Amino acid sequence: MTGYLTFEIRRTLRDAKFLLFAVALPVGLYLLMADRFADQGAPASYVMGGVAAFGAVKTALDVGARTAVERAIGWQRQLRLTPLSGGGYLLAKASVAMVVALPPVAGVSLVAALVSGVHLSPGGWAVAVLGVWAGTVPFALLGLLIGQFATAQNLQAYQGAVVLVLSFVGGLFIPVSTFPQALATVAKVLPSYWLAQVGHAAALGDGSDGGSGQAALVLTLYALVLGAAVAVRYRRGTARA
Amino acid sequence: MNLHDGAPALSVTGLRKTYGETRAVDGIDLVVGRGEVVALLGPNGAGKSTTIDMVVGLARPDAGEIAVFGASPHEAVRRGMVGVMPQEGALLDDVTVGETVTLIASLHSAPLPVEEALSRAGVADLADRRAARLSGGQQQRVRFAMALVPGPDLLVLDEPTAAMDVTARREFWQSMHAFTQTGRTVLFSTHYLEEAEAYADRVVLMHAGRVVADGPVSAVMAEVSGRTVTATVPGARAEDLGALPGVAAAHVRDGRAELRCTDSDLVVRELLTRYPEVRDVEIGALGLEDAFLRLTGVSEAVR
Numbered sequence: 100m101t102g103y104l105t106f107e108i109r110r111t112l113r114d115a116k117f118l119l120f121a122v123a124l125p126v127g128l129y130l131l132m133a134d135r136f137a138d139q140g141a142p143a144s145y146v147m148g149g150v151a152a153f154g155a156v157k158t159a160l161d162v163g164a165r166t167a168v169e170r171a172i173g174w175q176r177q178l179r180l181t182p183l184s185g186g187g188y189l190l191a192k193a194s195v196a197m198v199v200a201l202p203p204v205a206g207v208s209l210v211a212a213l214v215s216g217v218h219l220s221p222g223g224w225a226v227a228v229l230g231v232w233a234g235t236v237p238f239a240l241l242g243l244l245i246g247q248f249a250t251a252q253n254l255q256a257y258q259g260a261v262v263l264v265l266s267f268v269g270g271l272f273i274p275v276s277t278f279p280q281a282l283a284t285v286a287k288v289l290p291s292y293w294l295a296q297v298g299h300a301a302a303l304g305d306g307s308d309g310g311s312g313q314a315a316l317v318l319t320l321y322a323l324v325l326g327a328a329v330a331v332r333y334r335r336g337t338a339r340a
Numbered sequence: 341m342n343l344h345d346g347a348p349a350l351s352v353t354g355l356r357k358t359y360g361e362t363r364a365v366d367g368i369d370l371v372v373g374r375g376e377v378v379a380l381l382g383p384n385g386a387g388k389s390t391t392i393d394m395v396v397g398l399a400r401p402d403a404g405e406i407a408v409f410g411a412s413p414h415e416a417v418r419r420g421m422v423g424v425m426p427q428e429g430a431l432l433d434d435v436t437v438g439e440t441v442t443l444i445a446s447l448h449s450a451p452l453p454v455e456e457a458l459s460r461a462g463v464a465d466l467a468d469r470r471a472a473r474l475s476g477g478q479q480q481r482v483r484f485a486m487a488l489v490p491g492p493d494l495l496v497l498d499e500p501t502a503a504m505d506v507t508a509r510r511e512f513w514q515s516m517h518a519f520t521q522t523g524r525t526v527l528f529s530t531h532y533l534e535e536a537e538a539y540a541d542r543v544v545l546m547h548a549g550r551v552v553a554d555g556p557v558s559a560v561m562a563e564v565s566g567r568t569v570t571a572t573v574p575g576a577r578a579e580d581l582g583a584l585p586g587v588a589a590a591h592v593r594d595g596r597a598e599l600r601c602t603d604s605d606l607v608v609r610e611l612l613t614r615y616p617e618v619r620d621v622e623i624g625a626l627g628l629e630d631a632f633l634r635l636t637g638v639s640e641a642v643r
Binding site: 102103114169172173174176177181182183 | 418426431439446
């Protein structure tokens with residue numbers, strides 16, 4: 100298991116293009132939007148939370164969903180002829196997704212601090228970076244789930260749609276407070292909304308937890324449900340093949 | 341190995357597998373002794389791959405028992421007792437040959453040295469090359485190295501030479517042969533009659549999910565590739581005809597002799613010489629061969 104994890108981490112870390120894009124996209128988006136919503140009560144620190152969440156969500160989903168390609172070419176089949184268990188494989192993939200989800204969050208936060216002069220308490224920064232990063236777990240699992248349903252051909256479409264819905268409807272770019280009532284209700288069902296809440300809570304942090312406790316609870320529940328779905332689906336896929 | 345001393349390398353009883361309406365494997369019994377090199381021969385759709393998938397734990401049988409050195413397929417794979425080269429199963433494009441084989445070795449508890457597996461498979465010089473830059477035949481040999489690196493006692497190869505040209509096939513079988521000379525057991529599937537003939541001790545002929553012939557290569561070859569000569573031979577006894585050179589078996593029915601031949605030309609010459617009164621000579625394909633070749637299209641593979 101650790102042998103496989105090391106292999107996967109090394110593989111991912113030498114994919115410079117992927118890593119650069121994973122960080123550059125959210126950082127670019129942040130720079131575009133940092134001051135856009137200031138007059139609507141959403142300062143740069145608020146935008147930072149949403150965009151950092153977007154970067155983490157997209158990267159974690161990408162890594163998980165790319166397992167569809169490994170399934171298609173028969174690599175998973177090859178691994179089933181080794182002592183590596185299905186659980187070991189999935190855990191390694193989820194871990195890699197988490198490893199690469201950190202740079203986008205850290206990158207956006209760093210740019211926000213250096214360029215926009217966002218000031219947070221040390222505790223606030225911890226939540227803004229580590230809190231958002233830890234909250235990415237359900238998205239890594241969602242990516243793995245997509246990887247088990249999608250084919251190598253329709254993967255891009257699936258994943259694009261999921262990322263779009265999660266980020267726009269989940270309020271990662273546009274504050275949910277500006278949404279019509281019905282859409283705002285839908286937003287609150289999505290895990291991305293709650294991940295953004297973690298980031299926003301850190302930005303608006305005034306001593307209170309700003310609802311991040313509730314967000315942590317919702318995200319944990321999502322992680323448990325998605326984790327179970329991934330495990331069940333993988334076992335079924337294995338039995339059928 | 342130490343757990344199940346004395347158990348055959350592979351033992352399969354009453355194996356069945358249905359996909360939808362198709363009975364892919366329809367009741368197979370097979371025992372492979374240690375040190376045997378067995379070819380699973382048959383055309384596409386005969387059930388070879390399904391059988392192999394079940395033997396190595398990639399597919400679950402609907403019915404039947406499988407024991408690999410007395411253990412379940414999963415247990416055998418987990419303990420590195422069986423090395424497998426599945427028919428499908430590709431390499432990761434962005435990873436080098438050396439890294440791939442090193443990874444597989446790291447997952448096993450008592451692997452061969454990676455360099456040894458690479459050189460046995462004849463890909464030592466490709467260790468630094470990424471899979472994306474390998475030919476089809478080279479990829480197959482890398483996958484052979486992946487099957488070797490656990491240090492297995494049983495090798496299972498599903499159509500190992502499918503993607504290879506003639507030269508690559510010859511080289512592949514040379515490295516295979518070196519492996520079997522160390523006393524290991526090999527089960528490989530093929531639809532090339534001549535591969536079975538050249539490299540196996542024993543042939544298991546499959547058709548429509550069943551075993552239709554099983555035995556030493558020479559016996560099965562005689563059955564599959566032989567012809568029959570039928571003739572009216574006054575006064576001749578089946579025993580005498582059976583002793584003619586080129587005859588595998590002889591029957592006399594209603595005054596007509598039916599001779600299964602390993603060499604029908606020789607048989608006809610002998611018949612005419614020894615029994616001048618012979619008449620109504622017919623030479624035909626053997627019933628089984630006829631059926632096999634026509635139903636299965638092996639003739640194309642045999643050429």
